[in-house]
Amino acid sequence: MYAFKNSWIKSSSLLLAGFILANAAISPPAIAAEKNSELHYTVYLGGLYLGGIETEIEQGDSQYKIESAANTSQAFNWIVSWFASGETEGLIGLDKFFPRQHQHKSTWNQNVRVVTMDYGKSGSVRVEKTTTRDEGPDRYTPINPASLTNSIDPMTAILTVTNQLDEGKGCTMRLPIFDGHRRYDAFLSDVPSRYFKPTRYSVFSGNAIGCKLEFDRIGGFPVNQQQGLDAYSDQDVVVWAGAPIEGGRIVPVRMQLKTRFGNMELHLDRYREGPMQLVSRNSQ
Numbered sequence: 001m002y003a004f005k006n007s008w009i010k011s012s013s014l015l016l017a018g019f020i021l022a023n024a025a026i027s028p029p030a031i032a033a034e035k036n037s038e039l040h041y042t043v044y045l046g047g048l049y050l051g052g053i054e055t056e057i058e059q060g061d062s063q064y065k066i067e068s069a070a071n072t073s074q075a076f077n078w079i080v081s082w083f084a085s086g087e088t089e090g091l092i093g094l095d096k097f098f099p100r101q102h103q104h105k106s107t108w109n110q111n112v113r114v115v116t117m118d119y120g121k122s123g124s125v126r127v128e129k130t131t132t133r134d135e136g137p138d139r140y141t142p143i144n145p146a147s148l149t150n151s152i153d154p155m156t157a158i159l160t161v162t163n164q165l166d167e168g169k170g171c172t173m174r175l176p177i178f179d180g181h182r183r184y185d186a187f188l189s190d191v192p193s194r195y196f197k198p199t200r201y202s203v204f205s206g207n208a209i210g211c212k213l214e215f216d217r218i219g220g221f222p223v224n225q226q227q228g229l230d231a232y233s234d235q236d237v238v239v240w241a242g243a244p245i246e247g248g249r250i251v252p253v254r255m256q257l258k259t260r261f262g263n264m265e266l267h268l269d270r271y272r273e274g275p276m277q278l279v280s281r282n283s284q
Contacts, residue, residue: 035059035249040270042201042284046262049073051082052284053266057159064097065089066155073284083107088155090119095167097160102153104180108133115180123150127180135181143183143219151178157186158252161211165241165250171211182220188213191238196254202267203278204253208242244271244278 041053051072058065069085086104090097103116113131120126125148152160157175165171175186191210198205214237240254255266269280 036274037249037251038270038272039251039268040283041252041266042269042282044201044265044267045259048075049284050076050264055155059092059159062092063090064092064159066159068155081107081109086155088153090156095163097152097156097163099153099156102155102180113181117153117178117180125149125151125178129180139222141217141219141221141223147176147183147218148178151176151183153177154179161188162241162250162252165209165211171209171241183218184221185216185218186213187216194240196240196242199267200281202253202269203271203280204242204244204268206242208240208253209250211239211241213237213239244268245273245276248273248276 036058037056039055039057041055043050043052051070053068053070055066055068065087066089067087069083071083072081084104084106086102088099088102090099090101092098099117099119101116101118103114105112105114107113111131111133113133114129116128118126127148152175154177157177160175161171161173164173170190171188172190173188175188177184177186188211191212193207193209195207196202196205237257238255239252241250242253243250244253251268251271252266253268255264257264267280269283271278
């Protein structure tokens, strides 16, 4: 059961995990609606519909905001019920994204975790967390507080990658990520592009950029899990990105992940960018 949970949470957090913003003491100015889009993904495990992920991105000249929600399907709820929602808001400067506030809430069966993170100008991170789970210090690897400085949340990480792809720079990079519970580095590298034929599961067809993901677990993971860069050595995690609308922004369109329960695939089945909207024939 834990392996199933780990595979599902990893697939969603890789792409869109991130999560709801705590209100600032002073409301920020409205974001100039320049690159707004809505994305909906369906996740399949062994050919069965596992759940969905919905995300809305607002990106202006100097600010950005991302809202996301993910959940397992009703058909799987008798095995396991998982839901997560959240929002991230931050600033843009020198072609970089700087999160300002991030909050998310996740529910795994009857267990609830709520995390709020506030980011300082110096790169510091202040974390508030409440949970009904048993998260004693002997259950998880320790996190060095110094490793949190200049880290970013998962959703800001995704926006960072897609922005670099938009600029034609490829996906090779290292991202220091902290989700309020786990601290890890994500290493991305380019793989050959792939052509996707039209399918009823996705709104995207055409050539897609391939990004391979590797992870270095820094802290906050169960003590009995393998640590370091080889923690996922038995799995090739590849995210494919492309522009669903010709001339539009580049976004994740497909992900593939091998699990002990079968192949897990993520498809972009609904997409909106400005007035343009695409819906797949098999949209959930």
